[in-house]
Amino acid sequence: MGLEVESRPSDSPYIERVWRSRSSGGVDRMTAVACARGELVVWEHRGRMCAAVLGPESKASQAPVPEDATFFGITFSLGTWMPHLPFHRLVDRSADIPDPTRTSFWLKGTTWRLPGYDNAEEFVRRLVREEVVERDPVVAAVFRGESPDLSERTIQRHFVAVTGLTRVAVRQIDRARRAAILLQERTPVHDVIDRLGYFDQPHLARSLARYVGRTATRLAEGDPAEPLSLLYKT
Structure with missing residues (x-):
């Protein structure tokens, strides 16, 4: 009973993660963790097919979990985007894909x-x-740890145009997600602070509250009644 999630990494430079899930009752909501990437998601609930492009999420939020539904999603890599559905217009929002069926859907004028x-x-x-x-290529290079021969202002423009988020915000979201994974693995709080460069425990707590929607204690203990959205190591 609950929400079962399966995911895998991808060798495509355009994809960070592929996932699927099934809800089977007992859970009616989840905490959606902030994510700087866009996604394509398809789901079926009570015989009805739905599909949407999800923009980056700048903060943690609550999301309903419909009973007996199946989901499939492609999480795009940082720097990947859809020019006709720019992610900077979809921050904390989504764009529905109209009239999907179990075999096809309509996107940018094509089936x-x-x-x-x-x-x-x-x-x-x-x-x-x-x-x-x-x-x-600029956002992708920065994410790989490279230093493009461009001004910080130009790099910032690329990040905002592609993700709708600043470079600093992307870094903060990714760091909070890494912190959540470490805490779920029962890594001591002081080790998480040192490893990820937080100033102190209150700094970590504020980051977790904003981007993950959990305290360090709740992450370590788990909360099956209200699961988190997909967390994974990059």
Whole structure:
């Protein structure tokens, strides 16, 4: 009973994670953790198909969990975006994809076969070929730890244009997600502070409250009645 989630990494430069989940009762809401990436999500509930492009989430929020629903999602890598549905306009929002079926949906004037957990990469390769999905080389390079020969102002413009978030905000969100994973693994709080560069315990607590919606204690103990959205190591 509850919410079962399965995910895997991807070797595609355009995809960070592929996931699927199933709700089977006992859980009616979850905490959606902040995420600097956009997603394509398809789900079925009571025979009805739905699909949407989700923009980056700048803070933690509550999300309903419909009973007996199945979900499939592609989390795009940082720097990947859809020019016709720019993520900077979808921060903390989503754009519904109209009238999906169990086999296809309509996106940017074309009918696309519904992707699945095992063929997400092929689906995204086609999106790239048809210029539905692009990857910003500046944001991608910075995320890899490189230092492009550009001014900080130019780099900032790329981050805001692609993600709707500043470079600092992206870094803070990613750090809070890493902190949440470490705390779930029962890493001592002082080790998390030292490892991730927080000033002190109140600084960590504020970050967790804003971006994860949990205290360090709740993360260590777990909360099956209200699960977190997908957390994973990059």
